Amino acid sequence: MTMPTGRTSTAHHTADPPAGEPAIVATELVKTYGEVEALAGLSFTVPVGSVFGLLGPNGAGKSTTIKILTTLSRPTSGSAAVAGVDVLRRPDDVRRAIGVVTQGSGTDPMATGRENLLLAGRIHGMRGRTVRTRVDELLERFGLTEAARRVVRTYSGGMQRRLDVAMGLVHRPAVLFLDEPTTGLDPQARAEMWAEIARLAEHERLTVMLTTHYLEEADHLADDLLIVDRGRAVAQGSPEELKSELRGDAVVIELAPEADLALADAAIGGLAGAREVTVEGRTVRTRVDNGASAVPAVLAALERESVAVAAVTIARPALDDVYLRHTGRTFAAAEGGSR
Template sequence: MPGPFGESAIKADTLVKTYGEVTALAGLSFTVPAGSVFGLLGPNGAGKSTTMKILTTLSRPDSGTATVAGHDVLREPNEVRRAIGVVTQRSGTDPQATGRENLLLAGRIHGMRGTAARSRVDELLERFDLTSAADRVVRTYSGGMQRKLDVAMGLVHGPVVLFLDEPTTGLDPQARADMWAEIARLSAQERLTVLLTTHYLEEADHLAERLLIVDRGTAVASGTPDQLKSELRGDAVVIDLAPEADLGLAERAVEAMSGTHEVTVEGRTIRSRVDNGASAVPAVLAVLEREAVPVAAVTVARPALDDVYLRHTGRSFAIAGEVRV
């Protein structure tokens, strides 16, 4: 459904941003449909946070343009700020104030006063199941409760676009699931456009209607999660070699097998795509045993977003995240 600003809530065109000799963004472009949850996915240092800072007017690109809710981020920063809510990685709450006081302050910052502000705060406290804790100081909240309060503060003024930067980092599984449910509800019931950055592959797969995978400041793949995974043929076979194994011999043996393709090596792990994982595993083990290559473990799985990332960058998501930019 189009928003008041048209079909696209966010447009970024060839954004470039450098910090000294480090290039954080190298011509990044993408469009976010109005009323959708859009996932900006990448490892630490991929350029996600830099993109968020530019789109929320906290930083200026070296070149390129962007619009949010129909407003140019460089020419109309105040209009952009009025149209958006922002939830950063670090909590913006005052730990010594109560949940209610934090929300009222956020409302006042956005010009809300009196009965309207109090009614909106009560509404958000109920929506995020925080009413019973509303008058407790935030430092007594659990991590999940603090994150809910952060999101509520980002929504207090009724934005049309919500930016969530790593919203579930550090949460336990139940708190993460609760946050996922709330994000999905915001988009489905309120037609709020949500741009979500995350380095959790499962989170992106679960929440985002469309994804942009970024690496080293550039886009490497885009589409729906299912579209991206369907581009991959067959199953993924992951072979963890024993410490004494000859890595080169193992790689050559796997590459020579019939029906294997896209063989990659990281550390002591060999990954390969095969047409049928169930039948391939015994064959792989037989070949490696014949070559006297000891194996620690072999797993097989249907295509996942990590396989998509591996295909486009030549390295797995976990390995990429070990290098910060």
């Protein structure tokens, strides 16, 4: 599911970019830590009112990007603006315009849910009825009203993450940064968080920047995606646009333990219509125009070379195929080898 970008709301935001300007602009961001280059010239633009996904394996540079955009770190070179404000020249103004939900919870586990939200509002200068009304609104929106008087250490993981997001929204920011918001959650809690983010995008004219290493999460939530690998942008577009660039079907062949990988690679690579052949471990992948009609030819070519096959599957293009096409490795392999 791709969320629509044309959202309207009467909600007041702390600060909005000037009319016609993007919510976020990053230009040639470079960040080095000694000899390690975390970002290598990353550039992108995020329209107002959209859910923008920064997708990449662990170590790709996603959190480094968020730290720069939220003024927690300075780039080695490059520039960025959030809500029309330069992050290096006016960091205090940027902080007033944004909400940030980091990977780790920012709540006080010994305080109640309501107390955490009230404190977050007061830190942003909200007082009296204004902050109490906003806290009540957020508790209801995130399904936390009944748990509002309980201390946070008694909350489930999903409840704690919903409270984290609510705290990031208490002052009505123009841009909300969600850094790996569902890491560590079980599948049910992750699905609930997806629903909350989707509802959030519908209810307020809010720009959401989401970093994730979950392919399904990016596909489900983002209007627009930037896929990053080793600190560089490798592809950008809506999930559907990125997948539609890949013609045909993916054929995935799991080879038997005794199979000769080189023979398998040569056999499939020599087939007419087989393209983008890759070998990873004991898995061979290729892209063909019609998977169902190509499988018999694939199996026949492997049999001629006496290459034993354990299983064959056919799949429509997915974001993992997009990543494979642009980087030469699957997302799972990148996760396993990330720094």
